[in-house]
Amino acid sequence: MPSSIEVRKSILIHLLKLNYRIISFSAIISLIGGISTSALLVVINECIRSGVNTDYNLLIYFVFLCVIASVSSVCADISVNLTGQRIIASARRVLAARILVAPIDALERYRTYRLIPVLTHDIETVSNSAVAISSFAVSATICICGLAYLLFISPTLMIIVVFFLFFSAAAQIIAQSRAVVEFNQARSHEDQIQKCYRAIAEGAKELRLHRKRRYNIYNLKLKPIIQEIYGKQIRAVNLYVSARAFNTITYFSVVGIVLLARDSSWLNIDLATSAGFIIILLYLRGQFEQIIGVLPVIGRAIVSLRRIDDLAEQFSNPEIGISHTLENVEPGQKMTLKKDFAVIELQKIKFSYSSGETRQQFAVGPIDLVIRSGEIIFIVGENGSGKTTLIKLLLALYAPAAGVLLLDGQEVTAESRDDYRQMFTTVFSDYYLFDDIVSETVCLPEVATQYLRRFEIDHKIGADTRSASEIDLSTGQRKRLALLKAWLEDRPILIFDEWAADQDPMFRRVFYQDLLPELKNSGKTVIAISHDDRYFEIADQILCLKDGVLTNYISVNALGSNELVQTSDCEIEPNGSSKGG
Ligand SMILES: Nc1ncnc2c1ncn2[C@@H]1O[C@H](COP(=O)(O)OP(=O)(O)OP(=O)(O)O)[C@@H](O)[C@H]1O
Numbered sequence: 001m002p003s004s005i006e007v008r009k010s011i012l013i014h015l016l017k018l019n020y021r022i023i024s025f026s027a028i029i030s031l032i033g034g035i036s037t038s039a040l041l042v043v044i045n046e047c048i049r050s051g052v053n054t055d056y057n058l059l060i061y062f063v064f065l066c067v068i069a070s071v072s073s074v075c076a077d078i079s080v081n082l083t084g085q086r087i088i089a090s091a092r093r094v095l096a097a098r099i100l101v102a103p104i105d106a107l108e109r110y111r112t113y114r115l116i117p118v119l120t121h122d123i124e125t126v127s128n129s130a131v132a133i134s135s136f137a138v139s140a141t142i143c144i145c146g147l148a149y150l151l152f153i154s155p156t157l158m159i160i161v162v163f164f165l166f167f168s169a170a171a172q173i174i175a176q177s178r179a180v181v182e183f184n185q186a187r188s189h190e191d192q193i194q195k196c197y198r199a200i201a202e203g204a205k206e207l208r209l210h211r212k213r214r215y216n217i218y219n220l221k222l223k224p225i226i227q228e229i230y231g232k233q234i235r236a237v238n239l240y241v242s243a244r245a246f247n248t249i250t251y252f253s254v255v256g257i258v259l260l261a262r263d264s265s266w267l268n269i270d271l272a273t274s275a276g277f278i279i280i281l282l283y284l285r286g287q288f289e290q291i292i293g294v295l296p297v298i299g300r301a302i303v304s305l306r307r308i309d310d311l312a313e314q315f316s317n318p319e320i321g322i323s324h325t326l327e328n329v330e331p332g333q334k335m336t337l338k339k340d341f342a343v344i345e346l347q348k349i350k351f352s353y354s355s356g357e358t359r360q361q362f363a364v365g366p367i368d369l370v371i372r373s374g375e376i377i378f379i380v381g382e383n384g385s386g387k388t389t390l391i392k393l394l395l396a397l398y399a400p401a402a403g404v405l406l407l408d409g410q411e412v413t414a415e416s417r418d419d420y421r422q423m424f425t426t427v428f429s430d431y432y433l434f435d436d437i438v439s440e441t442v443c444l445p446e447v448a449t450q451y452l453r454r455f456e457i458d459h460k461i462g463a464d465t466r467s468a469s470e471i472d473l474s475t476g477q478r479k480r481l482a483l484l485k486a487w488l489e490d491r492p493i494l495i496f497d498e499w500a501a502d503q504d505p506m507f508r509r510v511f512y513q514d515l516l517p518e519l520k521n522s523g524k525t526v527i528a529i530s531h532d533d534r535y536f537e538i539a540d541q542i543l544c545l546k547d548g549v550l551t552n553y554i555s556v557n558a559l560g561s562n563e564l565v566q567t568s569d570c571e572i573e574p575n576g577s578s579k580g581g
Pocket residue numbers: 108109353354355362381382383384385386387388389390581
């Protein structure tokens with residue numbers, strides 16, 4: 001079986017291929033359901049045509065077909081729903097896997113507010129269509145078989161039916177294609193509404209304090225989008241309703257014409273034939289109604305499938321050498337971590353963002369940098385000077401456009417990138433506190449208790465606390481928990497992005513003067529983006545970035561001797577204080 005991550009074609013085709021057995025079974029069962037129901041119609045019609053005497057053969061057929069039709073329609077419902085749900089489950093797995101192994105810059109480009117509606121709303125819409133497709137399949141089979149039987153009993157009358165059916169089908173196809181356009185436009189607005197919902201949920205505090213913004217977001221953003229979605233959905237459904245009304249008129253016109261045709265001498269149709277024809281035609285109307293009723297559900301599902309397909313396509317190129325990590329690592333199995341290193345070098349590294357915007361893209365480099373094991377390194381610079389981008393390059397989260405990254409003299413290639421990253425533990429400024437951080441921490445009672453006390457969060461977390469979202473921690477306390485986790489992970493390099501920014505002065509001092517030197521003494525390498533220049537004397541290197549270029553580079557000896565290694569644009573005072581950032 002091919003890996004769910006490797007496939008690059010349309011996700012739907014991929015999923016259909018993965019589930020072809022159950023799909024074939026469902027199709028056959030639906031076919032049997034449709035054919036047996038149609039056969040039942042034939043038997044009923046033949047009973048009517050055969051006269052008043054009871055035909056026991058036909059009665060046996062009738063009972064047999066009743067059983068087959070009922071059983072197969074139940075089986076069709078169950079198996080089509082099962083198929084649909086299996087496909088949805090596969091889609092969920094494939095999408096999650098693709099996101100987990102996609103390059104970070106692809107994820108950043110896609111934007112979270114667009115990602116979530118696809119994973120929730122679109123998957124749900126497709127999932128809801130699964131049951132509808134079952135009745136669609138059975139009804140479509142009955143209609144095809146029923147029309148074939150009508151052709152058999154009266155080819156002449158069938159010509160009239162086909163003539164009208166042509167117009168009905170054309171009206172339905174036009175309605176369907178135009179409704180899909182409306183659904184598609186409504187769905188595009190869903191992304192915008194998601195953005196607004198995020199703003200009103202995450203910016204709740206700010207909105208309480210800003211009456212005008214609150215008014216604007218509600219009246220100028222949310223309400224127009226909601227109105228737009230409402231209008232598009234109504235227009236789409238009205239198209240179906242109009243087509244349905246047209247079809248009802250057309251259908252009864254056919255019935256009327258068949259009734260009239262009965263009297264026509266040149267058509268030469270007997271009473272039993274025309275009566276049977278009309279009974280079946282009326283029965284088929286119910287089936288056509290069923291099909292028409294399902295079309296809006298299918299229309300919405302088509303739009304959602306396109307979105308799912310687009311997302312899968314965006315993330316169809318996984319990072320090299322990382323796809324297998326989702327499948328090969330057994331639960332609980334520890335990855336092999338490189339416990340130490342001597343030196344990491346960045347040689348003439350260059351990188352630039354490549355989002356679709358026309359504005360000039362930010363570029364970094366060329367950067368030359370040497371990081372030795374056991375050093376404390378501070379990165380300083382103005383906002384937007386490229387500090388976080390440099391960290392992401394160092395972590396090999398971004399692939400450089402030029403230059404090389406060397407670990408102990410060996411190039412970090414696409415294949416070895418994931419192993420290389422396992423040497424780092426990070427607390428970014430937009431870090432995410434995973435729920436299992438708490439459960440993993442309380443599983444290590446002796447060590448954890450000691451650190452929880454030291455980080456002054458022991459009163460918040462007990463042995464019974466299972467997840468980070470269960471506890472009400474302040475912003476600073478949450479960061480301490482993230483630091484604690486980074487500490488306990490025991491990886492050789494720790495990276496902190498403005499970690500101390502929201503700590504109280506006491507704990508900030510503890511962080512710089514106690515914790516970082518302690519990490520260094522235990523052999524760890526610490527890289528910190530920091531603006532706390534009063535603590536820079538503990539650093540072995542201070543890197544200063546300006547517009548994506550390293551402009552200043554102070555080594556520990558240089559600090560000791562008050563000497564800058566490279567020329568300064570960054571205004572780091574000889575005693576170590578920086579005016580950058
Ligand atoms: N995903 C991205 N796509 C395009 N441009 C980006 C992206 N991320 C950052 N940038 C741009 O790159 C520049 C450097 O950003 P970066 O986050 O590296 O700066 P920084 O020095 O860490 O800033 P700060 O001190 O404010 O955190 C900024 O101009 C920013 O707009």
